[in-house]
Amino acid sequence: MESMEIDSEKIHERKQSDYNNLDERFEIQKEMYRGQQYSQIYFARLHLMRTLLYSLAPTWKPHLPVCKVLGLEEGKECILVGTLFKHMKLKPCVLDEYSKERSVTPLVKPHNFMHPDDNLILEDESGRVQLGGSALSPAIYVTGVVVALHGKETSAGEFVVEDVLEAGLPPQIERPFNLQEDKYVLLLSGLCIGSSSSNPLQFQLLVDHITGHLGDEKVHGLAAQIVHVVIAGNSVEFPRKLVNGQNMASKDQSVLYEPIKELDIMLNQIAAGVSVDIMPGLNDPANFALPQQPLNRCLFPGSAPYNTFRSCTNPHSFDVDKIRFLGTSGQNIDDLDKYSEAESKLDFVERTLRWRHLAPTAPNTLGCYPFTDRDPFLIETCPHVYFVGNQDKYDNRLLKGSEGQLVRLICIPKFCETGIAVAVNLRNLECHTLSFSTQI
Numbered sequence: 001m002e003s004m005e006i007d008s009e010k011i012h013e014r015k016q017s018d019y020n021n022l023d024e025r026f027e028i029q030k031e032m033y034r035g036q037q038y039s040q041i042y043f044a045r046l047h048l049m050r051t052l053l054y055s056l057a058p059t060w061k062p063h064l065p066v067c068k069v070l071g072l073e074e075g076k077e078c079i080l081v082g083t084l085f086k087h088m089k090l091k092p093c094v095l096d097e098y099s100k101e102r103s104v105t106p107l108v109k110p111h112n113f114m115h116p117d118d119n120l121i122l123e124d125e126s127g128r129v130q131l132g133g134s135a136l137s138p139a140i141y142v143t144g145v146v147v148a149l150h151g152k153e154t155s156a157g158e159f160v161v162e163d164v165l166e167a168g169l170p171p172q173i174e175r176p177f178n179l180q181e182d183k184y185v186l187l188l189s190g191l192c193i194g195s196s197s198s199n200p201l202q203f204q205l206l207v208d209h210i211t212g213h214l215g216d217e218k219v220h221g222l223a224a225q226i227v228h229v230v231i232a233g234n235s236v237e238f239p240r241k242l243v244n245g246q247n248m249a250s251k252d253q254s255v256l257y258e259p260i261k262e263l264d265i266m267l268n269q270i271a272a273g274v275s276v277d278i279m280p281g282l283n284d285p286a287n288f289a290l291p292q293q294p295l296n297r298c299l300f301p302g303s304a305p306y307n308t309f310r311s312c313t314n315p316h317s318f319d320v321d322k323i324r325f326l327g328t329s330g331q332n333i334d335d336l337d338k339y340s341e342a343e344s345k346l347d348f349v350e351r352t353l354r355w356r357h358l359a360p361t362a363p364n365t366l367g368c369y370p371f372t373d374r375d376p377f378l379i380e381t382c383p384h385v386y387f388v389g390n391q392d393k394y395d396n397r398l399l400k401g402s403e404g405q406l407v408r409l410i411c412i413p414k415f416c417e418t419g420i421a422v423a424v425n426l427r428n429l430e431c432h433t434l435s436f437s438t439q440i
Helices: 039-060 200-211 217-223 250-271 331-339 345-353
Strands: 004-006 010-012 019-021 077-087 121-124 127-132 147-155 159-165 183-190 226-232 275-279 309-311 318-319 323-328 385-391 396-400 405-414 420-425 431-434
Touching: 010 217, 010 318, 019 331, 039 077, 039 147, 039 159, 077 127, 159 385, 183 385, 183 405, 200 217, 200 250, 217 323, 226 318, 226 323, 226 385, 250 275, 275 318, 345 385, 345 396, 345 405, 405 420
Parallel strands: 127 159, 183 226, 226 275, 275 309, 323 385, 385 405
Antiparallel strands: 004 010, 019 318, 077 121, 077 147, 121 127, 147 159, 183 420, 318 323, 396 405, 420 431
8 A cells, every 4th residue: 555655754654454345246247137027036035034024023922823915814913924015196107107197287206205195015925915003104114125014904904003023133243342543434425527516626635635645744644544435426427418329429429438537537546545446326337227237447447457446336345354334325215215204314224224125115116137036135234334325414323233233324425515525433433524625
């Protein structure tokens, strides 16, 4: 790693760390698309989650039998395990764009598609049943979540829910307690290079801070403690008028490449001093459906030769000094925000951990690859740090699990709008922001 020099007097050696990439389950390599439907990913999800919930049911409600939907008997209390489906009045339907009745009135695109009449249905391989009762709130849950429900069927054929069991936080690998010194992982997202809101000087200030070319000796000492950098999606933005599916003139092609060229120059500077992971996001030149595959290394001729530069998947999982990180570029949480309600984005982040699923709304309202025999979004091991990129504002929370799990939840704001990056201390999971402004 590059050392940082201060007026040729004192040299700060950058601290070292062990890094382990855990993205294998998000990589689409041996998968073959043979026209399969999305039902198989739901079956895989239900099968894996049901095995888990069945193991939890005896300690939750030991006196109750576990039934299938088809085996329900009127008035008999039991436990049902299945996948929730949320019937939503306002959920957009692609057919509405072509229906004659709707063509007169413009299609409204609200921020959130919730409605008081929304209701939940539970489904397993044997059938589906309408859910009632106040124990299960349609505002909190979304299609695709697997839960266990305690209740009984009424004469009207409705299953009245009395209690709900979620999978809860998964088991967590033990955090190393022998970390004596402060080391930081720097998280940022939404650079949006090429957009009108992007400020090149702001990003350059961040790069100069990371590489030790900014500030006094104290600042250099802090910068030397940064052992890893993660860029969580939406690094570039292209002019919409150019990306319209038409053949492009050569001058337009060069305009299109400019943002990536600028990004590569910056990444080159970072990778010369510290290891850096770049994840694809919604606006980046990568596949649309989750899991998004790594950005092609040929886009980064300046950075790719460095062994410190890694192009990663979205979602992205890795260990630094045996501290486990898991994160996304934000699409999973933004989609939950459209189809359910919470007081803050961190509540959505926490729910995905308690449901043990990174993207429950995929493939219903969030694009994902049609896996046949697995669901890579299931969270089998609880991370120590769970981050979500491209959010409106910075927020964090320390979540404690029932089995002693400790997770730092982080919403990373868009850098182009806020100038904020988030530093996570590996020693104690504390985090603070680094703010860069060009305002005088």
